[in-house]
Amino acid sequence: MNKILLKNVKLNREIVNISIENDTIKSIVSNHSEIVNLDEYEVFDAKGNTILPGLVDVHVHFRDPGLTYKETIETGSKAAAHGGFTTVFAMPNVKPVVDNPQALKNMLLKNKTDSCIETYQYASISSNLDQPDNTDINTMAQLGAIAFTNDGHGVQNTGVMYKAMLAAKQNNKAIVAHVEDDSLINHGVINSGKAAQKLGLPGMNGLSESSQLARDLVLAYKTGVHYHVAHISTAESVQLVRMAKELGVKVTAEVSPHHLLLDDSMISMDNPMMKMNPPLRSPKDRQALIAGLLDGTIDMVATDHAPHSKEEKSGSMLTASFGIVGLETAFSLMYTKFVKNGLVDLKTLLKWMSFNPLRTFNLKPNEIKVGAKANLTIMDLNAKYQIDSQEFLSKGKNSPFICEKVFGRTLLTLSNGKVAYRI
Numbered sequence: 001m002n003k004i005l006l007k008n009v010k011l012n013r014e015i016v017n018i019s020i021e022n023d024t025i026k027s028i029v030s031n032h033s034e035i036v037n038l039d040e041y042e043v044f045d046a047k048g049n050t051i052l053p054g055l056v057d058v059h060v061h062f063r064d065p066g067l068t069y070k071e072t073i074e075t076g077s078k079a080a081a082h083g084g085f086t087t088v089f090a091m092p093n094v095k096p097v098v099d100n101p102q103a104l105k106n107m108l109l110k111n112k113t114d115s116c117i118e119t120y121q122y123a124s125i126s127s128n129l130d131q132p133d134n135t136d137i138n139t140m141a142q143l144g145a146i147a148f149t150n151d152g153h154g155v156q157n158t159g160v161m162y163k164a165m166l167a168a169k170q171n172n173k174a175i176v177a178h179v180e181d182d183s184l185i186n187h188g189v190i191n192s193g194k195a196a197q198k199l200g201l202p203g204m205n206g207l208s209e210s211s212q213l214a215r216d217l218v219l220a221y222k223t224g225v226h227y228h229v230a231h232i233s234t235a236e237s238v239q240l241v242r243m244a245k246e247l248g249v250k251v252t253a254e255v256s257p258h259h260l261l262l263d264d265s266m267i268s269m270d271n272p273m274m275k276m277n278p279p280l281r282s283p284k285d286r287q288a289l290i291a292g293l294l295d296g297t298i299d300m301v302a303t304d305h306a307p308h309s310k311e312e313k314s315g316s317m318l319t320a321s322f323g324i325v326g327l328e329t330a331f332s333l334m335y336t337k338f339v340k341n342g343l344v345d346l347k348t349l350l351k352w353m354s355f356n357p358l359r360t361f362n363l364k365p366n367e368i369k370v371g372a373k374a375n376l377t378i379m380d381l382n383a384k385y386q387i388d389s390q391e392f393l394s395k396g397k398n399s400p401f402i403c404e405k406v407f408g409r410t411l412l413t414l415s416n417g418k419v420a421y422r423i
């Protein structure tokens with residue numbers, strides 16, 4: 001039997017000892033209680049550091065199979081555990097694309113064998129993510145796809161989105177939307193706005209996101225499907241989600257740490273680390289995202305962890321790949337900028353990074369209580385350091401937050417009672 005003892009753990013201001021047997025939390029007692037049969041346990045002394053429910057990220061790219069020079073399920077899941085995450089949802093834009101039942105079966109098996117944390121799998125809405133057709137949502141829902149998305153591409157065809165919503169609704173699954181109308185993109189590489197003008201770079205119109213979102217919200221209203229907006233990035237989109245929620249549309253939304261913390265006024269030169277899709281928007285958009293998260297319009301934070309090779313993220317923004325890594329910086333950035341700076345308490349941050357993501361997709365919450373699955377992380381919330389990509393376990397080092405001073409370092413992560421990360 002797998003027996004772990006977490007000694008001197010801070011849980012709601014108390015210092016406790018927590019024992020774990022197999023995948024379950026067995027006891028939580030004062031750290032002054034006598035420990036019997038100590039030699040049966042693998043012991044971790046937390047030295048008064050804080051235990052948190054395992055973090056959850058509904059938007060990661062693990063690039064495996066097919067693009068494993070960028071990331072593998074093994075390195076991606078280790079990066080996640082290093083960031084305090086015990087649960088992630090993997091996107092289907094791997095090679096081959098997860099767009100049919102057999103590909104999904106293969107992925108489900110691969111996630112089980114290769115991942116050190118709980119890894120749920122998305123399947124796509126269309127063949128190859130971009131064809132004007134519909135995948136077999138019925139079969140893939142039954143096989144265990146967590147939800148359906150063409151992430152990386154907007155669904156250009158209204159009929160395709162409508163049919164996908166009807167099928168997803170019937171199977172009690174969500175549609176997760178990367179909203180992007182290709183006709184408003186202009187081969188852009190950053191947001192269309194002041195920075196694009198100044199740097200002479202082609203700009204992506206923010207209406208590309210909000211106009212397609214408006215379409216989808218009408219379809220979601222009519223079909224009753226659970227519709228989840230991926231990486232929301234503009235003020236208009238936040239307002240649309242706010243209004244749709246008031247109308248009773250079953251809509252939820254995620255925002256990335258980078259869209260909350262960066263905007264295009266900070267792009268002072270051609271820098272591929274500031275290139276992602278959706279692009280960093282205007283300071284006004286960023287303020288709307290923060291307001292939307294604070295008032296509950298936006299339900300959760302998700303990283304959109306998008307690892308790429310060094311070559312793919314060098315040179316000019318004109319040719320570099322879209323995307324940045326996020327799993328190993330998300331918690332410390334959010335903790336530093338939102339909790340340490342006094343905008344919200346730790347409990348609210350955990351709502352955004354653990355409770356809401358699970359509840360939204362009908363999964364059980366990660367909780368620190370007797371009888372719960374041991375999905376947890378222990379953090380040194382006082383550790384202050386500079387983000388250093390050399391410390392990343394991800395193959396991707398593409399982060400715009402290198403050298404940023406943050407608080408919060410992961411000491412231990414257990415996924416279903418197994419050590420997924422240990423400092």
Ligand SMILES: NC(=O)N[C@@H](CC(=O)O)C(=O)O
Nearest residue numbers: 061151152276277306322323
């Ligand atoms: N976010 C990105 O810039 N890139 C993502 C795709 C996506 O999330 O749309 C990727 O797969 O690299």
Ligand SMILES: [Zn+2]
Nearest residue numbers: 151152178277
């Ligand atoms: Zn996307």
Ligand SMILES: [Zn+2]
Nearest residue numbers: 091151152304
């Ligand atoms: Zn993505």
